[in-house]
Amino acid sequence: MSKKRMTLSIIVLISSVFLFVLTSFAWFAISDFINVGNPTIDLINIEATVTLYVSTDDVIYNEATEISISNSIPGTVMYYRLVIENTGDIDIHTEIDLYGFTDSVADPLGSDANYLAGNSLFDVIRVSQSNNWNSEVINNVVLSTLIPFQPSGDYSQSSATLVEDLSLAVGNTATVSFSFTIDGDLAGNDYQNLMLEITSLAIHSVGQ
Amino acid sequence: MKKRIILLSVSSIVFILASIVMLGFTYGWWVSLVNYPDNEISVGDLRYTPSGGFITGGASYVYLPGEELIDSTITIDNASPIDSQLRVKIEYTKWTFDVTLQSETVVYTASASDHIYVGLDANLQLVGDYYYYGGDSNVLSPDSGLMTLITSLYYDGSVTTFDYAGQEVTVTITIEVKQGGDLTWSDLIGYDFSTGYPE
Numbered sequence: 001m002s003k004k005r006m007t008l009s010i011i012v013l014i015s016s017v018f019l020f021v022l023t024s025f026a027w028f029a030i031s032d033f034i035n036v037g038n039p040t041i042d043l044i045n046i047e048a049t050v051t052l053y054v055s056t057d058d059v060i061y062n063e064a065t066e067i068s069i070s071n072s073i074p075g076t077v078m079y080y081r082l083v084i085e086n087t088g089d090i091d092i093h094t095e096i097d098l099y100g101f102t103d104s105v106a107d108p109l110g111s112d113a114n115y116l117a118g119n120s121l122f123d124v125i126r127v128s129q130s131n132n133w134n135s136e137v138i139n140n141v142v143l144s145t146l147i148p149f150q151p152s153g154d155y156s157q158s159s160a161t162l163v164e165d166l167s168l169a170v171g172n173t174a175t176v177s178f179s180f181t182i183d184g185d186l187a188g189n190d191y192q193n194l195m196l197e198i199t200s201l202a203i204h205s206v207g208q
Numbered sequence: 209m210k211k212r213i214i215l216l217s218v219s220s221i222v223f224i225l226a227s228i229v230m231l232g233f234t235y236g237w238w239v240s241l242v243n244y245p246d247n248e249i250s251v252g253d254l255r256y257t258p259s260g261g262f263i264t265g266g267a268s269y270v271y272l273p274g275e276e277l278i279d280s281t282i283t284i285d286n287a288s289p290i291d292s293q294l295r296v297k298i299e300y301t302k303w304t305f306d307v308t309l310q311s312e313t314v315v316y317t318a319s320a321s322d323h324i325y326v327g328l329d330a331n332l333q334l335v336g337d338y339y340y341y342g343g344d345s346n347v348l349s350p351d352s353g354l355m356t357l358i359t360s361l362y363y364d365g366s367v368t369t370f371d372y373a374g375q376e377v378t379v380t381i382t383i384e385v386k387q388g389g390d391l392t393w394s395d396l397i398g399y400d401f402s403t404g405y406p407e
Binding site: 010012065066069074098199207 | 212213216217219221223227239240241242243244246247249250251253254255287289290291350387
């Protein structure tokens with residue numbers, strides 16, 4: 001019995017050493033030794049530099065740190081632009097998502113009747129997206145249709161994809177333009193004083 | 209023997225954990241995430257508080273031409289966080305005798321044919337059937353504060369005739385607001401005054 005346990009332990013040890021060697025190899029496989037005879041080692045790195053811009057007229061853009069549209073009215077359009085540059089060492093795939101949607105009252109001094117009635121800006125915000133890199137477009141689509149339906153009504157863990165795959169070679173720069181419109185035909189008085197919080201605008205990049 | 213097994217097990221665990229750490233590092237090099245947190249989109253609202261109104265009328269109230277109908281000046285307080293527009297419409301019962309005595313509901317436009325006098329704030333400008341605050345293209349700034357609308361309203365004794373004797377009259381003031389720019393007007397409040405003749 002004890003001999004059997006010993007054999008098993010040796011097998012596990014060999015397996016774990018093998019696993020360790022494999023993962024070490026994977027780590028080194030993506031590393032680039034610029035100069036083997038020199039102590040300087042440059043590792044291959046994925047890095048995308050992203051800059052967000054905002055505009056009210058789609059002409060003059062200013063740098064922004066977040067999506068922020070306050071006290072808008074039906075008909076309001078806000079334009080955004082993401083400039084994504086592959087500053088890493090390998091080609092990348094980039095995906096852009098809006099993640100986590102939560103309804104709330106815009107101003108506690110105003111009425112909360114519309115919020116309590118369950119109305120959400122989700123259903124009256126239209127989204128558009130185009131970019132100078134691939135053919136993916138979103139053409140004035142209601143935001144709620146971009147997100148899988150949640151029977152619970154909780155969309156705090158849901159995400160809407162703006163761009164699914166931007167393939168950027170090293171040094172390439174793509175510009176993604178997107179906009180939010182408060183639809184004047186959909187948003188009536190029953191959408192006053194509502195807020196939609198979006199947890200994050202996330203730009204993920206992975207190596208090709 | 210048992211000691212060796214424990215030693216081998218510990219060594220295996222160390223190698224596995226080291227592999228997991230190495231895997232984490234490796235994966236780390238392959239993924240980049242840029243995150244813009246705390247985004248929000250909000251829609252403003254119209255926040256108007258009206259005050260003032262008519263004297264107490266009712267079916268048994270006997271009204272005399274020239275008698276003031278406004279009990280206290282009709283004002284409105286704008287605390288909206290967005291640009292907005294405001295307009296007022298005044299309708300009243302007009303009795304005239306043309307072969308037969310007949311009544312109609314007409315819109316007050318301060319014309320010579322009107323049978324009522326309305327003391328309107330100078331900022332209210334007539335366009336069509338409505339008096340627009342500051343003109344029909346004027347936009348009120350957010351939180352613009354208190355505005356006087358109507359200080360006086362009565363049937364003008366110099367133009368109302370015996371035709372009115374024993375008849376009922378109704379006066380309606382409708383105040384409408386909307387956000388600046390697009391979309392339609394919606395009623396904010398309606399003031400009604402009516403009289404009757406005692407039987």
